[in-house]
Structure formats: structure tokens, C-alpha cells
Amino acid sequence: MPGVTRKTRRSRRSPAETRALMLEAGVELVRRHAADTSDRALAGPLAHIRLTDVARLATEIAAGRQPGVGPAQPITTGAIYPLWPTQADYQADLMFHLLGPDAYAEDREAVTELLALADTTAPVETLLTTVAAGYLERARANPLTYVYLTFYVLGEHPEVRAAARDGYRQLGLGYAAALERLLAREGRRPAPGRTVTDFVVALLAVLEGFCLRARVDPGAPLPDGPAPRAPLPELLGATLVALWNSFTEPDPAAS
Helix, strand or coil: CCCCCCCCCCCCCCHHHHHHHHHHHHHHHHHHHHCCCCHHHCCHHHCCCCHHHHHHHHHHHHHHCCCCCCCCCCCCHHHHCCCCCCHHHHHHHHHHHHCCCCCCHHHHHHHHHHHHHHCCCCCHHHHHHHHHHHHHHHHHHCCHHHHHHHHHHHCCCHHHHHHHHHHHHHHHHHHHHHHHHHHHHHCEEECCCCCHHHHHHHHHHHHHHHHHHHHHCCCCCCCCCCCCCCCHHHHHHHHHHHHHHHHEEECHHHC
């Protein structure tokens, strides 16, 4: 009839089409979140941490520190909100706390071990392999190691980047001091065009790469692999030795 608009009938989506659309939208949200530099994105990696759960656990911790006194005074929302008005505020504060001086325990212990071994007569190959094995063992045993790596991947916010850079700077100073001592012991110097800082940057990248591999690798040869392979600590040790040999050379002045 004239003047009557006929509605267009929409075709019904199939489950497969719905699934494809939802997955496409999910990927786009992940992409947007990864590139988000707003304050809202600061606590992204810790979004699963709930204030109610934190308050409950904090109350249990307080009770455990004063046994025999009776129930601990519960931490209430009234005590929380003056400190963190929103859950995201707490999550962001927690993230920067995690990235503080106590972060990167496996690296700090590796530096301590490297410094101690540099004062012995152990061959460089043995020394680096020992440090590699200890690093991977500690990294596997410490879930926070992977939390830090998550911050690097998801933390586009400039404050997160600044905190991560400061952490790297502190680690670099420690590793550089240990490597300088090892160079002096071995009578070697950085190779032409290389510096100790270059070595440290490559070293940290290698350690973190093996750390990620260790997260999913059981450490035993893969049953369906083309050929048996060495355990990860041995491979990491060999990689560190290769770095040492390619980044350093004999120092004529030490002869």
C-alpha cells in the first residue's frame, strides 16, 4: 500500500558467525587495551585483584601476627576508601609497589651469585652455566617473575614504562659490576664496537626469553620432537657463553 514502509527482515546469524564476530571483537578490545595509555589502563594486569578479597586476606595476616589476642579487627571499606577511592586506584598502587626495590629477586640473586663466583677460579663456562641454572630454577619457582613480564607486555602507560626502565637500570648496574669483575679476572675487555652496557642489554633479553620458555617447557626432551635436545638450563648456559665469547676479547694490556 502507498505510504507503508515494509520492514526488511534480517537474516539470523549462525552460531559460527556469532562466534567469529565475538572473537573478532575480543581481539580488537585486547588490541585497544594493549595500546591504552590512560590512567584507567594502569591496573590492567591486576584487574582480577578485588578489594574485598584483599581486605579479607589482610585481616587474616593481621590475626596471624598476634596469636592468642583474639579475632583481629577487620579491615572495613571505611578504612580502605580514604586510601584508595576506587578499586583501580588500589590496583595501580599495588602494581608500582610490585615494581619497587624488591622486584626481580631472581636477577638480584643471579648478580650476587655471579659476583661470588667471579672471585673463584671456576672456568667462565662453568660459572655462567651455574648462574643460568640457578636463575631458571628461581624464576620457575617465583610466580611474580611472570607478573613483571606481564607489566612489560601490557603496560603502555608512561608511568609503567618509567618504573620498568628504572628496574632495568638497577638490574643493569648490578650485572655490569659483576661482568666488570669477571672481565678483570679473565683479562678480557669488550669486543670492538661493544660495551659492557651492550652485553647487559643482550644478557637481560636472553634471560627473559628463556624465562618465558621455562613457563611452558617442562625441561625434558619433547617426545615428538625431531631429535632429543638439551635441558633449558644447559641451553641457557651455552647461550651465555656464546654471548661472552662474541661480546668480549682478550685485553692486551692485561698480559
